Every structure is written in structure tokens, then in C-alpha cells.
Amino acid sequence: MRHITKDITSPPTALTSNNCKRQLKNIVTTRKGKKATYYHKKTVVDALNILYKNKCGYCESRINVVASENVEHYRPKAGVDQIDLIAGTTHVGYYWLANEWSNLLIACPKCNQQGNKGNRFPLSAPNSRVVNPPAFLANGDVDLIANRYTSPHIAGEVPLLINPEHKDPIPEFLLKRNGDLAQKNNSVFAEKTIEVCDLNRQPLSTARQKIIDDITNRINRQIKEWKADVDPLTDAQFKRQLEIIFSDIILRLKDDRQYTFVAKMIIKDFETLVLSGVENKFHTTIEKYFNDFINTN
Numbered sequence: 001m002r003h004i005t006k007d008i009t010s011p012p013t014a015l016t017s018n019n020c021k022r023q024l025k026n027i028v029t030t031r032k033g034k035k036a037t038y039y040h041k042k043t044v045v046d047a048l049n050i051l052y053k054n055k056c057g058y059c060e061s062r063i064n065v066v067a068s069e070n071v072e073h074y075r076p077k078a079g080v081d082q083i084d085l086i087a088g089t090t091h092v093g094y095y096w097l098a099n100e101w102s103n104l105l106i107a108c109p110k111c112n113q114q115g116n117k118g119n120r121f122p123l124s125a126p127n128s129r130v131v132n133p134p135a136f137l138a139n140g141d142v143d144l145i146a147n148r149y150t151s152p153h154i155a156g157e158v159p160l161l162i163n164p165e166h167k168d169p170i171p172e173f174l175l176k177r178n179g180d181l182a183q184k185n186n187s188v189f190a191e192k193t194i195e196v197c198d199l200n201r202q203p204l205s206t207a208r209q210k211i212i213d214d215i216t217n218r219i220n221r222q223i224k225e226w227k228a229d230v231d232p233l234t235d236a237q238f239k240r241q242l243e244i245i246f247s248d249i250i251l252r253l254k255d256d257r258q259y260t261f262v263a264k265m266i267i268k269d270f271e272t273l274v275l276s277g278v279e280n281k282f283h284t285t286i287e288k289y290f291n292d293f294i295n296t297n
Helices: 018-030 043-050 188-197 202-226 235-251 260-268 278-296
Strands: 068-071 105-109 174-175 180-182
Touching: 043 068, 043 105, 043 278, 068 202, 105 202, 174 260, 180 188, 202 235
Parallel strands: none
Antiparallel strands: 068 105, 174 180
16 A cells, blocks of 8 residues: 545546536435446546556555456445444445545455445444535535545544555554564554455465565575675675665655555565565675665665
């Protein structure tokens, strides 16, 4: 998961058109978010894919190679899963946010399927959940500004599911050596996001672990050449080879790469994630080269 910067004040024109406003008025009147159609207009999907670099907003897997992206409603438009509600209550969904730009992101089918995100939307205080749309404007239109997640109308909710547009996920998570995600400092936001989107499902953990293993294995190969009995690398050559590996870690931070989160975590916790797979006697030298490189790049 990576932080996404979206200008919520400038949605695609499809979402502010008169036709969309009329549809929204009908949705609010009938309380049926399923009637929404403008959120999956091509211009909206294209704008989201540009923001998310064709990657899932939750797991950072590239989507369009193997599947079609889902335009995900962060606050579900057609009902909230019973597991996230106060016992004995129901919620018909945030139907008035069906075409709301600040409520839309891109997700892969795995993260977004029923049984994972689906209609899940847990709150820290379930009794704070908003059940009604904002008031109509004097001209009879729905108040679009009051639909934004920053508006007083819904700002009182504290969602436990991390939206990468609303909260920087990096301070909330830890990455384990086996590729699993964990909560940092007992973050309930990380804990619930991992659960709801199944972010430790095996293919994801394996993909994240592979990135770590590849870096560690490359470093170990260079150590072997550095300490070879025949024609070993000089210290300068060894350092240069390590810098090539470190450069590749930096490249993994580019927004269009999968799992940029892993590269960020490797930089933050190089000793645990990478050096733990290297013989102890080489740690000091490699860590110094790494820190020198990161501090100058």
C-alpha cells in the first residue's frame, strides 16, 4: 500500500455533470446506490488508473495484466456487512456516495471480493456511523461538497480500514522477513486493514518475500566473489557492486512499480529484512555502505 494524493476538489467532469447530479438526486430519493452508473465511466476509471498506476490501492499488485480493475467504493454504496455493525442493526449503505470522487479508488478483484473488502467498513466507534445523506441544497440538488470525506457530515466517523488517499499507510505497518505484514505500535488500522483485505494471503506474502530474498541473495553472491580464493573483488569493486544493488532498491520506490511498500520498509529496516540473511561478520561493512549510499541518494 502506498500513499495516494488526490485532488478531491477536482473530480472528473462525468461526476459533476448535470446528468450525474440528476442521477444522484434519484439515488438519494430511492436510497439505492446500486443505481449509480457514473463512477464507472471511462474518464473516471482512467483517472483512477493514472492515480494508482494501474495497481490495487490495497495490495499494490498490478491489475490490468491478469484481471479487470474494480472501481472500489471505500464506504460501500449498497449495504454494510453485518460484522461491522452493532448487533441487531442494519445499514443500507452509503448510497449517496455512489458517485463521489473522494469515495472511489481502484482495487484488485482479490482484495475487493466478498469475504475480503466486499461491503466491509469497520469503524472505531460503530455508533458514530452516518446513516443519512446530507441535506439538499436550496435548488434541490444534493450538496456535493458535503459528500467529501473531509466534510463535517461524515468526518466524525473514524474508519479502521486504511484508505491510502486519506492516511499514509507507512507508519502503521511492519514488514516481516517472510513477507507478511504486521501492525506497528499496535496500530488497529493496520490490523483491521490486513484482516479485511486479506493482505497476508500467500501469493502476496510470497511476492514481498521474493523481493527481500533477491536483494539478500545478490549481496551474498557479491560477498562470495569478494572473498574468493581466486581473482577476488577488490574492496572498491565490492562496494561498487553493492551500490548497484542499492540503486535497484531505490528504483523500486517508483510509483509504477509493484510493492513500493517493500522497498520503503527495506530502507527503514535494512538490518532486520536484509542483513539477517547475511553472515554476521559482514554486517558492519555492508550496513555502512548502505547508509552512505542512502544518505547521498
